Amino acid sequence: MALNFIWFAFFILAFIIALFKWLVTGDIMIFKTITDGIFKSAGDSVDLSFKLIGIMTLFLGFMKIGEKAGAIRFMSRIVGPFFSKLFPDVPKNHPAMGHMMMNFSANLLGLDNAATPFGLKAMESLQSLNPDKETASNAQIMFLVLHASGLTLIPISIIAIRASVTPPSANPTDIFIPCMIATFAATFAALIIISFKQKIRLFQPVVLSWILGISIVIGALITYLKVFLDQAGIERFSTILSNGLILLIFLGFLTGGIYKKVNVFESFIEGAKGGFDVAIKIIPYLVAMLVAISVLRSSGAFEMITNGVSSVFSSLGMDTQFVAALPTALMKPLSGSGSRAMMVDTMSRYGADSFAGRLSAVFQGSSDTTFYVVAVYFGSVGIKNTRYAIASMLLADLVGIISAILIAYMFFG
DSSP states (O other): OHHHHHHHHHHHHHHHHHHHHHHHHOOTHHHHHHHHHHHHHHHHHHHHHHHHHHHHHHHHHHHHHHHHHTHHHHHHHHHHHHHHHHOTTSOTTOHHHHHHHHHHHHHHTTOHHHHHHHHHHHHHHHHTTOSSTTBOOHHHHHHHHHHHTTOOSOOHHHHHHHHHSSSOOSSGGGGHHHHHHHHHHHHHHHHHHHHHHTTOOOOSHHHHHHHHHHHHHHHHHHHHHHHHOOHHHHHHHHHHHHHHHHHHHHHHHHHHHHHTTOOHHHHHHHHHHHHHHHHHHTHHHHHHHHHHHHHHHHTTHHHHHHHHHHHHHHHTTOOOGGGGGHHHHHHTTTOHHHHHHHHHHHHHHHOTTSHHHHHHHHHHHSOOOHHHHIIIIIHHTTOOBOTTHHHHHHHHHHHHHHHHHHHHHHHHO
């Protein structure tokens, strides 16, 4: 029901705004802009799905080797004590535990190409436990909301964009810690929201020790990167860590498969066959969602919202520096490429080292793309009733946005 309402609301709101603009300004081209955006988004959706085929085929092939070699069960045993508290409906040592761990780890290290296949595999595993195949289970909602909160250690793509815009940032890595804090806030907000909704007790020794341990490790890594490495060093470290981890995963699965006397080639082919099916299956969901987002964007809704927010804060006598960066925050839940374009536009217009330019970068790094995640992940397993998943994701996004604004004023204001 949530997707049905949101999809309908996007279209209605966009057409109301377009009609208002036409009546006030006489700009008949607004309707052509919206129509062109619809056709472009439909084509982009299919292109995106086909681009996923190769990545999905590759990673699902290696995932099958890992499963037969026992690597997924091994990871399930490691995270089992912690995940069993957050996912009480998932049996102990179930493969879904390992799949979710792989997804969270890939997200944490910014491995987007790896995170999606691992995440889709996790949704498939959780779907096997779901009694109602068209309604999202508690475990699926918990997993997806935590995934969508976008916890990432090193926002390397944002740093790279800040270094490459014209004129470039004098210190592209100065948004590193603000991004980390904002994404932590969004992730913990997501955890609290879903735990409250599902009546999961977070104040348990196992849960608290895991959260504290993860926080200490991440804090130590942040300290090392910020204190001991310069910009070039951070980029080298990130490149080595990201690419090295992917190769290590592949090598580990292959080595484990050979050790366990698994036919690694046949296992790879067996798993890889599912990559094409998954990529094709999500096309209708992507087309529906991205077209609706395009209609909303083309109508000028974001411009009206930012102008309204600016007027409200100005009338209250409050600082409005943050308003210039809001288009990135508003676009982020709807479109990853759209929000990236908004960020670049803000940097180009105000400067990469301006308050708005820096805040837009923190917005970009504070969460994942909510509606894309919903369309792809729920669509891959045929979930139609998302229950409270979208509302929870958007609430976590809001926490990330507010945190990003406050943190930006603390660091750059």
